[in-house]
Amino acid sequence: MAKGDPGGTTRGRRAAPRSRKSAAGDPELVQLLTPEGERIESVTGPDGNEYRVDFTDEEYRGLYRDLVLVRKLDAEATALQRQGELGIWASLLGQEAAQVGSGRALRTQDMAFPTYREHGVLYCRGIDPIMPLGLFRGVDQGGWDPNEFKFNMYTIVIGAQTLHATGYAMGITMDGKTGTDDGEAVIAYFGDGATSQGDVNEAFVWAGVFNAPMVFFCQNNQYAISEPLERQTRIPLYQRAAGFGFPGIRVDGNDVLATYAVTRTALDNARHGQGPSLIEAYTYRMGAHTTSDDPTRYRIASEVEAWQAKDPIARVRAFLEKQQIADADFFAEVDEQARRESVHLRERVLAMPNPEPVTMFDHVYPNGSPLLDEQRAQFSRYMESFEGSAH
């Protein structure tokens, strides 16, 4: 704000929408598990829906296992980057609950459109976590069959996937696959920064007017790389949905139970033909934007510490311990499994074959083209002019 600002009125008007700075926490935020591990039985959201979960002990333990594994595999990938084995890595540290909660809320027939950070969602879809690592190691283009996994390819372009998702969702409607308990729904992941993109706003418009079976899942991790939320929006992000004519809700993105409950409801509404909704999962990116970023340049340590106290895994563990749902053996076993899986992941990353340079021609056209065939032949001759093997 300018120095010459008279203060008072303007400052007050601007400060009002900043819910995250309010001392009493975030009143609009749906929460079922407090940072201290206290269970809240059910919450009636500002949208009038009642949110609750009824998990078995086994399911609670399963969510904990997911959270720990996802974090450990993510840390392994970060280490691999630091050791020169991955070109770059976008860590999900701090956002595990938002991803596991929403990922586990998906049903088999639902389709997910990730950004490039949804390693946790990918894991919950039952996909081998090695799948996206070829992209970050630079040995493939990050391509896979989205239909096989019901999980679109990682999208690097910010917000672009929301339009793809909306189109996909409109297709579901046209195919008549909504309106029943077994209807299909689509979830599109994006971040707070993406909400400023035209693509995302266009997707809101289309999904709204076509009543597409969509869930817009915004992980508000407070920073668009280095740009804080204050410079992204003047109202809470979930409130934007009202302007597009569909409901929006904010959930504690560090609360895996609440995230699950809210996402489940939104997906069910979509599959029953009740149209799109926006979920703002209020969370925090504990690490850097990517391994190329230095967050200490734009945020202060005390802020990170404050969020550390809201850790998504610690609260589940506290709850499991207090409720005696899990014992020390269980936690040790989960840690051991995480260690094993991360070592396994490491070994497989190191064993990834470097692609032959000519394979770059393989996935341009499904049936090739004469021009590309010629280029490939030319390039092969060039490569053969070198001594030794390619690697």
Added chain:
Amino acid sequence: MSRIKEFNLPDLGEGLTEGEILSWLVKVGDTIELNQPIVEVETAKAAVEIPAKWAGQVQAIFHPEGTTVEVGTPIIAIDTDPGAGPLDAPSTTATPGGDLPTPSAASLAAVEVAPAEGMVEPGLIGGPAPGGRTAVLVGYGPRTTAAKRRPRKGGVPAQAATTPTPMPAATAPAPQPVAAPASAHDGQGAATTGGPVLAKPPVRKLAKDLGVDLRTLTGSGPLGSITREDVQQAATGAVVAAEPIRATSVATSAASFGADREQRIPVKGVRKLTAENMSRSAFTAPHVTEFLTVDVTRAMKALDRLRGRREWRDVRVSPLLLVAKAVLLAVKRHPMVNSTWAGDEIVVKEYVNLGIAAATERGLIVPNVKDAGRLSLRELADALNDLVQTAKSGRTSPADMSGGTLTITNVGVFGVDTGTPILPPGESAILAFGAVREMPWVHKGKVKARQVTTLGLSFDHRIIDGELGSKFLRDIGDFLADPEAALLAWT
């Protein structure tokens, strides 16, 4: 595989070239676990902790805190199996307070020729940036490392691919069929200018084609960028005098032949331009060449008298001057010869930019005398002398060489009688002027020793018919046979 593994500093953030060792979190002798933080490194983007790539015992630390290390350089050696007993080879363990050990020669050699394990072979994106500390927070910083390439087949020394200095073509060992010459100009060995070279891609392409090293130029464009003109100027030697001429000088220097007793000279620079122009012209303009042998004894005598005049005392007067004058006067009588075929029209020019083909150290160049038709004989003589001197000293500018309308090639200086010259592109006539010799000649009914030369005129038959070409050549010959009479008759 050896149990001692050396860890090379990786590129920690998309295109970084170096990092500063901030602090070591382990010391020699420490037992470490996989992924245990071992060192804190600050790059242009961030200060990060590097986790250990292997479990084991720290065997050696190669760089003290505070040093800046290039990406790909070994920074630590780890004994991955310390329980297996003493090492066979002498240990590289650092003595406390003593000198730091150095990485094994083998590992350095490995770094030299191959990318670090698992690293994608670095490309050569972006311009050279000495020092490497390009301030980029996120995203894709410029790649500043040179590509490490495998050697080419056919006995090329491995060193050739990474040698930063341009090699004299005379010792270039093998053909480089695709793309390889680019590396000599655009990327490596950037230390000469101390900054990235600014030039648009088409200009880079031009420089590559002309064999001009952009790093040797001073840009005259915005922000000191190198322009097309800068490159052309450099290619013709107008700016660079110190730079040894490559490729062209090879032809005359003692060639070094390979085992197959063949030498391969890259086609670039003036040679390439000449080749392009000549084949373009030869295969687009239908050439006709006519010859005329002339007794130029009178002209030679006239030249002598001219030299004897006081106002011409300091002027170098050569037969070329009279030939040029002859051509200019003949053009006035037959303007169509001074023209350009432009597809659907013929452009006839009132002005004559008279080109003079010159053999220079750099190769064949054709500077021209602008609007030569308006010059007096004295002005023409001065202009020709200037032009020749400039060409010989290698300072001819692109402007001097562009816009020629009609050309004389003075092959006589090489002692030959004549030739069938090829038209410079865009011109319709070119005259070859052969050697002036004493020959037996029928003069006034008797065979006498006379000064005789042979003219060869090539012309574009699309524009110039045999009749016009013959008349034009005849007029030139008439002038040279009797300049005074022609002057009186025509002017």
